[in-house]
Amino acid sequence: LCPFHQEKSPSFNVIPDKQIYHCFGCQAGGDVFRFLMTIEGLSFVEAVKELAAPVGLEVEERELTPAERKQLRARSTAFDVLEAAARQYEAWLWTGPAGAPAREYLERRELTAETIRAARLGYVPQGWSRLLDALHRDGFDASQVADVGLARPSDRGQGFYDFLRERVIIPIRDERGRVIAFGGRILEGDGPKYLNTPESQLYQKSHTLYGMDTARQAIQQKGRVVVVEGYFDVISLQQAGFGEAVATCGTALTADHLEKIRRLARDVVLVMDADEAGLRAAEKTLPMFIDAGISAWRVNLPGAKDPDELVRQEGSEAFERVLQEREPLFEWVVQRKLDAFGTSTMGRERALEEVVPLLAKVRDGTVTSRVARRAGIPEEIVLDRIRQHLRQARNPDGPPPEAAPAPGAPAWRPHVDATHLLWLLVHRYDEVADVLARVDPGLLDDHAPIRPVVARLLSGEPVAAMLPDLGEPVLQRTVQAVVARTKLYEPEEAVHAVLELLARMARPRIGARLASAKGDYERTVGRGEMEAALTTLQRTKALQHLEKDLDRAVRSDDVETLLGLLAQLTDPAPDTSGV
Structure with a gap:
């Protein structure tokens, strides 16, 4: 049976003489390195080392410079500090009366103990240096804690204080499940609702998707990724059976995010806020989806609820219905532009000006026909504008680049x-x-x-x-x-x-x-x-x-x-x- 998707009849094949594998069910395939990279979430170099070790082969690497060795030690120490902090936060959540406010808060969110432990949620009680003191006992000094963003220097110029205080703690993990950063949700009082530790050598928001380490298997099985906006949206959705849910870490989707996604699935469903900022953010992602060759969809949540509220109040069936009613992002963007410019001749012309560059990227006749019908413009005029755009954008030394498939439209299929x-x-x-x-x-x-x-x-x-x-x-x-x-x-x-x-x-x-x-x-x-x-x-x-x-x-x-x-x-x- 295929390890990448659920099936009853075997469709996974290994071809030894070609040194590749292929699944006729989910179309996964590649060589032994791709297999390990996909299963374990490893980089290519990590996969090579993993395969070399059992057979006694050494992967030759150039000798590191003193600066590189120092950076490698700092990276290893950062992982150790973050892991020690995560364990301490978990202990404070589950031990004694100090963690009671956080446990009650999570209970109100209807999260089970199993879910809380799987997400490694924690808590930090009152106090200016609780974490610093605990990690000092584990052998880490204040500067090492500050290097990973968990401590800040005092305004008085002496010592450090904890960055996250009196908050529910959400560990942010990389694709291998290693803690690389933290988010903190305030329980009461003043201050931002959420705080995130700053970016570091381990954590870049533009590369990180919260929940990806636990979502990988579900994404491969379902062939889709559901992108939401909040940590608790991911946690609630995964608890409700939507294991393919992930979230950005307080930033818009980036090309690096999509590169991670396209290794696992070709369909992405965006579940973003329905306010104007959220709508604009969704619209801006369309060119990236086209370039990545990923089919993108958008959904509307009823009553302006967020996914966490919807599954808690109406159950997982309600969220599944929302996913089934998704709309291709490309067509939603086109309609949004048509609505913005109005139905006058000049309005349709201005909308067409903005849509043509996207159509030129797609170069799909079916999509072009649908857009022409929506805009009430003869298809030949739309095609002519696309040709004009391509001529203007064309590199004089060569043909225009190959276009990626349209989100929501059929990708290239071989004859x-x-x-x-x-x-x-x-x-x-x-x-x-x-x-x-x-x-x-x-x-x-x-x-x-x-x-x-x-x-x-x-x-x-x-x-x-x-x-x-x-x-x-x-x-x-x-x-x-x-x-x-x-x-x-x-x-x-x-x-x-x-x-x-x-x-x-x-x-x-x-x-x-x-x-x-x-x-x-x-x-x-x-x-x-x-x-x-x-x-x-x-x-x-x-x-x-x-x-x-x-x-x-x-x-x-x-x-x-x-x-x-x-x-x-x-x-x-x-x-x-x-x-």
């Missing part, structure tokens, strides 16, 4: 011909490599994402070596599935199969040139330019003959003829601009 071609290269390399090496790569323009894979396979690069840096997750999963599929074409069928695939891939080019020739013919006849019309007619007949010749070459397995015909198609089409 069956593309997967069969890859299968032949992986499993029938000796039979087909010579043929494919002589084909112009331009023939694969309609299947652009597989072009670099084909080139690398033809160069003899092992599949396992290229998997980590393929980039696009859909492409990575496609290659893994191709490798895992052991039966498709017998060796004696391989040459015929590759010729048939190449001919099919060529047909759209023939169709496009025939359509162009037909248009040219009608225009020249309409203008009475009979000589030009005759030339165009001859071009049409030549293309029709070429199509028939391709079919004959495939039927007879005539490699040389087929390659010659394909070469004609990869030559530039005739310039008919003056016709």
